Amino acid sequence: MYVERPFAGLACAWQRSTTRPVTGRVVPDGCTDIMWSTSGRLFVAGPDTGAHLSSGEPGTLYGVRFGPGAGPAAFGVPGHALRDQRVPLAELWGPTAALEDELAAADDPCAVLAEAALRRLRATPPDPAAAAIVAAVPTSGVARLADDLGMSVRQLHRRSLAAFGYGPKVLHRVLRFDRAVGLARRGVPFADVAHRTGYADQAHLSREVRELAGVPLGQLIRP
Template sequence: MYAERPFPGLACVWRRTTSSTAVGRVVPDGCTDIIYAAGTGEVFVAGPDTVAHVTSVRPGTLFGVRFGPGVGPSAFGVPAVELRDQRVALSELWGPSARLEDDLAAASDPCAVLAAAALARLRETPPSPLVGAITSFSGNVGDLARSLGMSTRHLHRRSLAAFGYGPKVLHRVLRFDRAVKLARDGVPFADVAHRTGYADQAHLSREVRELAGVPLGQLIRP
């Protein structure tokens, strides 16, 4: 069972409970998460993925906070590219975390504890204003670089630091994420392709297979 809820300053907070061992598939969305495994006490960071992350999920409950694209690295203190396709113990980024782990173990709402810690870090080191400019731009990368007064090479470096991807890959991932959300809402696949800017449904299908590793119908199946 998976549920998420909005949380001011973050993309969302979420909780996933699994009653038996299962295979989980996490697909790219440009986001980063801090995750607390209640059963083991582990607290770790899930970096931005470039392809589906498939793992064996043990019985128990996970609590998480999700940063929007380009936001998490400001809280973690490292460039996003260093976390790309990685799962890293939070203590490797923030140092000893015994107090946070104790607070999580005692909390009735571990998501609120994680969110408070995440937002405190973001207040200290807020994300660059470039994050919004890069995520919202949908045209040519050269035009984006010129609008920001920098070279395409410098834009690529800044994008890697914030998102873990260059601008082209970022927009590919964000488009894929929008398409998956529409499909999960019941929008016909042909309409999904049209509304998210794919050339046609076949183009959408190819992108989903490359990024998720399975067809769209299988990906959204409950």
């Protein structure tokens, strides 16, 4: 069972519970997460460029998700250093024993993770250009986006790598894919999904999903 809930200042908080070992498919969404399991693991999932198959033990996994461009600032490293990585939180924040004790005793571990994440964001805010890049990247070419933001193309690429883990072109690809998957999960016909998210046609959407998720769209969204 997987459940998400909103949490102010973050993309969401979530938890996944299982009574048996499972293998899950995590696909790119431009985000980073902090996760804590009832088995005691506390780690960070960086921004992915392709499908990540994760093995889950019985129990509950709690997580908080940073929106695109926010997480790396909280971890104190550029986004590309976390790309396609799963890293113990202690490697980024230093000793986490006190946080782990608080999580183990909490009625709501997601709230504990969220408050820790938000404290870090207040101390080290994201690049102020990140939100503008996310807003503009679906509709602007790289050169135009750089010009609109008062940067050179090279500066835009460097700041995008640091904030998101991707350059602007890959970021656009990932965010478009994530939006398409979200629409498909809500029951929008695949041809309409392709049109609404800017793919050339349904075949283009299908190719992108296979490349980024490793499986067809119908299989990806199957409950």
